[in-house]
Amino acid sequence: MYDTTRPEMNVDQLHTKISARNVQVFYGTKQAIKDLNVEIQDKTVTAFIGPSGCGKSTFLRCINRMNDTIDSARVEGEIMMDGSNIYDRGVDPVQLRAKVGMVFQKPNPFPKSIYDNVAYGPKIHGLARNKAEMDEIVETALRGAALWTEVKDRLQESGTGLSGGQQQRLCIARAVATAPEVLLMDEPCSALDPIATSQVEELIEQLRSQFSVVIVTHSMQQAARVSQKTAFFHLGNLVEYGDTDDIFTRPQDSRTEAYISGRIG
Amino acid sequence: MTDFPNDGTKSGGQQWASEAFKGRLAKRHRKETGLKLLGLAALSLAFLMLGILLWTLISGGAQAFRQTHVTLDVPISAEMVDAADPAAGNYRGVIGEAMQATFPDAAPDQMRALSGILSNAAQFVLRDRVVADPELIGQTVEIRVPTSDTYDQLNKGNVDEGSAEATRRLSDEEIRAFRQLEAEGRITLPANWALLTNADSRFPELAGLRGAIIGSFYALLVCFVISFPLGIGAAIYLEEFAPKNKISDVIEVNINNLAAVPSVVFGLLGLAVFLNWFGMQRSAPFVGGLVLALMTLPTIIIATRAALKAVPPSIREAAMGVGASKQQVVFGHVLPLAMPGILTGTIIGLAQALGETAPLLLIGMNAFVTAAPGSPFDASTALPTQIFIWADSPERGFVARTSAAILVLLGFLVLMNAIAIFLRNKFERRW
Numbered sequence: 001m002y003d004t005t006r007p008e009m010n011v012d013q014l015h016t017k018i019s020a021r022n023v024q025v026f027y028g029t030k031q032a033i034k035d036l037n038v039e040i041q042d043k044t045v046t047a048f049i050g051p052s053g054c055g056k057s058t059f060l061r062c063i064n065r066m067n068d069t070i071d072s073a074r075v076e077g078e079i080m081m082d083g084s085n086i087y088d089r090g091v092d093p094v095q096l097r098a099k100v101g102m103v104f105q106k107p108n109p110f111p112k113s114i115y116d117n118v119a120y121g122p123k124i125h126g127l128a129r130n131k132a133e134m135d136e137i138v139e140t141a142l143r144g145a146a147l148w149t150e151v152k153d154r155l156q157e158s159g160t161g162l163s164g165g166q167q168q169r170l171c172i173a174r175a176v177a178t179a180p181e182v183l184l185m186d187e188p189c190s191a192l193d194p195i196a197t198s199q200v201e202e203l204i205e206q207l208r209s210q211f212s213v214v215i216v217t218h219s220m221q222q223a224a225r226v227s228q229k230t231a232f233f234h235l236g237n238l239v240e241y242g243d244t245d246d247i248f249t250r251p252q253d254s255r256t257e258a259y260i261s262g263r264i265g
Numbered sequence: 266m267t268d269f270p271n272d273g274t275k276s277g278g279q280q281w282a283s284e285a286f287k288g289r290l291a292k293r294h295r296k297e298t299g300l301k302l303l304g305l306a307a308l309s310l311a312f313l314m315l316g317i318l319l320w321t322l323i324s325g326g327a328q329a330f331r332q333t334h335v336t337l338d339v340p341i342s343a344e345m346v347d348a349a350d351p352a353a354g355n356y357r358g359v360i361g362e363a364m365q366a367t368f369p370d371a372a373p374d375q376m377r378a379l380s381g382i383l384s385n386a387a388q389f390v391l392r393d394r395v396v397a398d399p400e401l402i403g404q405t406v407e408i409r410v411p412t413s414d415t416y417d418q419l420n421k422g423n424v425d426e427g428s429a430e431a432t433r434r435l436s437d438e439e440i441r442a443f444r445q446l447e448a449e450g451r452i453t454l455p456a457n458w459a460l461l462t463n464a465d466s467r468f469p470e471l472a473g474l475r476g477a478i479i480g481s482f483y484a485l486l487v488c489f490v491i492s493f494p495l496g497i498g499a500a501i502y503l504e505e506f507a508p509k510n511k512i513s514d515v516i517e518v519n520i521n522n523l524a525a526v527p528s529v530v531f532g533l534l535g536l537a538v539f540l541n542w543f544g545m546q547r548s549a550p551f552v553g554g555l556v557l558a559l560m561t562l563p564t565i566i567i568a569t570r571a572a573l574k575a576v577p578p579s580i581r582e583a584a585m586g587v588g589a590s591k592q593q594v595v596f597g598h599v600l601p602l603a604m605p606g607i608l609t610g611t612i613i614g615l616a617q618a619l620g621e622t623a624p625l626l627l628i629g630m631n632a633f634v635t636a637a638p639g640s641p642f643d644a645s646t647a648l649p650t651q652i653f654i655w656a657d658s659p660e661r662g663f664v665a666r667t668s669a670a671i672l673v674l675l676g677f678l679v680l681m682n683a684i685a686i687f688l689r690n691k692f693e694r695r696w
Binding site for chain 2: 064066069071094095096097098101102103104106110111118120121124125171174175177178241
């Protein structure tokens, strides 16, 4: 099912896609993230692990500025993507979100047809000039999300009629349809059964060839399976960040060690 | 690890069987049964009251749905009606002659009373037919016209013929004349479509709801056209775009308060602003619609905000996640999903407006208007104000018509609520 002997990519040779410097996030007066510094590599799966409420989802939502939609949220510091700060005044979050796709915890397809679900992003960003181009984008995205063979004969049926795992892959197809550079996944498998989970994990592995994937997960096994880099968050701090193998076998920090061995969290 | 003692003693193992525990359990069950009975009693009382209301209305109003008619052969002589100008003919005279022919033995002074059997409308019914077809002049025409109200009541058994002659509105002679017509098979009791197709009239046998229904329709149309877009717009702004601060809090509280303001106050506002200040037409459904729109707006705003709030945040996140702008999220995803709820709220608001009387009284929509309005700017009544007018009229025929008009109004309300339920069930999405 999952090839554990795959050759590890040498992450050091990949360039940095996202680099966060001194990021602080506040919800009202409560500080959710303190002094976060991290470099996320291109064409790599980076897993964020940590106990509930530790700020990993919060940071994930900083990367595509979803936190902007929460009135009380305030972000300080810099998040550089390809060398420019995404929190610069000139950056339009709407455009940023086309470049940074997101998949949510619960599959949330629009109550529209499968085709319209995938075509929505390209449509609002004007990525297709005609129907033929749109058809191609939709097919590519669905193929990319390993869903094409299952739905190609019923593209006009409602996206909400699919099974949970198919819905989540549809959401992934929707996210990759705008040809993003980064794909954020917020516990994408927490609402899925083990078979659907393994399908999505396999998909994540394939997506890595095109995107920088950042995944928040509560399952340490999943983090170990899919990621090359792992960041451990605890109480709003990024405690430890490094190669996944190192984090799970030779954690440097006692809190990391306590968490992965199941003593805290 | 739990903090339960793990020393082998079962905590409370005995308690489940103790008398005290059984007592508490029985008390709990008693409370539940009591609550259930209370609910049933309240429900039964409500149904009883509804039953009494409907029974009163139906038993009182049923008679108004049929109207006694007289069929009469009327010879139209060329002397009375000039073929050159049929509209100016002496149709009163024509009818009089026909009545004289029906009762050849009656003396002229009796004739006066007997011609009262026919409704005042008889001459106009005849005139309209002759004007439409002047060929009829010189021929004998069979017309079927309503009887006047007193004879209608006689036919419906509401006149006590055994009582002293002086205490009834009909003399023995008049009753005899009516019975004679009845024996000749000239009296019929067909369905009273005039109740819906006639406008208001001084004469109960001619009075109908056409003006009131059209007036109510225009008023509701104006109300809908104004309050629906305005209400949805305000709700979308408040719910989706407005910053949450002191000002928006104050606005929210005020909108909720407005929904609870007595409707008569809106009527006064309409009187002061639309009639006195803007100088708009009194009694016009347009002004009625404006006033009702003021009243319906808070209802629609509240319903729309609730419907917008009920759209799951995951849909908003999904749309924003692929880079939709706020406006695209709201109009492309949230609003369509909220539409069933918005429509339901709107229809219920309009149904409320349809039954509203007090504000319309204040802007003069209780005027006596005998023609249906041709536009929202003509003077007119509305259904509830028509009920108000008829309820004030002493004639027996109006008493039944009041109940009948209430039934018609209730019919429209039930219809609107049924549409609301239908829309909700049809377009409600589950996700």
